[in-house]
Amino acid sequence: MVVPRDSAVGEQSPDGGKKAAKGAKGVVAVKGESHTALVRRARRINRELAEIYPYAHPELDFENPFQLVVATVLSAQTTDLRVNQTTPALFAKYPTPEDLAGADPEQVEEILRPTGFFRAKTKSVIGLSKALVEEFGGEVPGRLEDLVKLPGVGRKTAFVVLGNAFGRPGITVDTHFQRLVRRWKWTEATEPDKIEAAVGALFPKSDWTMLSHHVIFHGRRICHARKPACGACPIAPLCPAYGEGETDPEKAKKLLKYEKGGYPGQRLNPPQAYLDAGGKPAPPLGSA
Numbered sequence: 001m002v003v004p005r006d007s008a009v010g011e012q013s014p015d016g017g018k019k020a021a022k023g024a025k026g027v028v029a030v031k032g033e034s035h036t037a038l039v040r041r042a043r044r045i046n047r048e049l050a051e052i053y054p055y056a057h058p059e060l061d062f063e064n065p066f067q068l069v070v071a072t073v074l075s076a077q078t079t080d081l082r083v084n085q086t087t088p089a090l091f092a093k094y095p096t097p098e099d100l101a102g103a104d105p106e107q108v109e110e111i112l113r114p115t116g117f118f119r120a121k122t123k124s125v126i127g128l129s130k131a132l133v134e135e136f137g138g139e140v141p142g143r144l145e146d147l148v149k150l151p152g153v154g155r156k157t158a159f160v161v162l163g164n165a166f167g168r169p170g171i172t173v174d175t176h177f178q179r180l181v182r183r184w185k186w187t188e189a190t191e192p193d194k195i196e197a198a199v200g201a202l203f204p205k206s207d208w209t210m211l212s213h214h215v216i217f218h219g220r221r222i223c224h225a226r227k228p229a230c231g232a233c234p235i236a237p238l239c240p241a242y243g244e245g246e247t248d249p250e251k252a253k254k255l256l257k258y259e260k261g262g263y264p265g266q267r268l269n270p271p272q273a274y275l276d277a278g279g280k281p282a283p284p285l286g287s288a
């Protein structure tokens with residue numbers, strides 16, 4: 001893990017920390033950063049995040065690709081926890097694409113109501129189930145070009161499914177990912193496709209799926225949209241946006257959002273690999 005920013009930097013930039021500090025080892029000086037330096041810094045951030053979130057994984061509960069694609073569609077505009085609380089009833093009643101394709105929309109709407117936008121979501125999941133049955137023999141296809149043809153499935157959902165249900169590398173450009181990679185000046189792009197391409201070029205493909213989890217975990221827990229907890233952020237020395245949020249360590253600590261229920265993230269049914277590895281999330285920052 002990188003050393004705390006204060007001890008690495010020794011001083012703050014004159015603008016109160018709004019720009020990257022320079023000079024000290026491990027501290028970024030982004031202005032005019034070469035591509036090679038950017039690649040190094042980006043990979044170092046990912047390595048540090050891997051240490052902070054060794055248990056990072058998709059936060060939606062699923063047992064097969066069908067469940068994952070449906071859960072991902074349902075996760076729009078709501079929390080993964082809410083989806084995880086809702087999908088058990090859905091999959092108990094409609095375990096296969098055939099079942100959901102033939103479902104009565106009103107009954108599905110009742111189940112999906114807590115996830116918000118439940119009418120549109122009902123339409124999407126029944127529509128995508130029909131497409132799976134009619135065009136793919138009732139199986140979720142393992143190719144990007146097929147997945148994005150399914151109703152309600154865009155590139156983001158497709159990459160979640162490819163990366164996590166098929167083991168194919170994918171970058172998930174969600175709202176956290178977009179915000180953080182721009183804060184880190186990995187790219188200036190604003191469109192998800194361009195962000196995906198720019199960030200993909202900084203990492204080997206084999207890193208893409210875990211990179212996505214690390215970045216999203218960091219966005220949910222520390223580097224929040226409105227008030228990032230900069231003063232408690234372990235990668236502050238590598239971050240050109242240090243100072244965008246709370247820099248006072250004690251106040252920043254209060255902003256951290258961490259696992260409370262004993263399981264990491266928002267899963268109610270953690271993956272077997274995680275349980276096999278001891279089943280414990282990393283301790284909250286600052287607790288050591």
Ligand code: SF4
Pocket residue numbers: 183222223224228229230231233234235236239240241242243244245
């Ligand atoms: S919390 Fe602050 S220092 Fe940490 S990554 Fe986000 S903007 Fe950078």
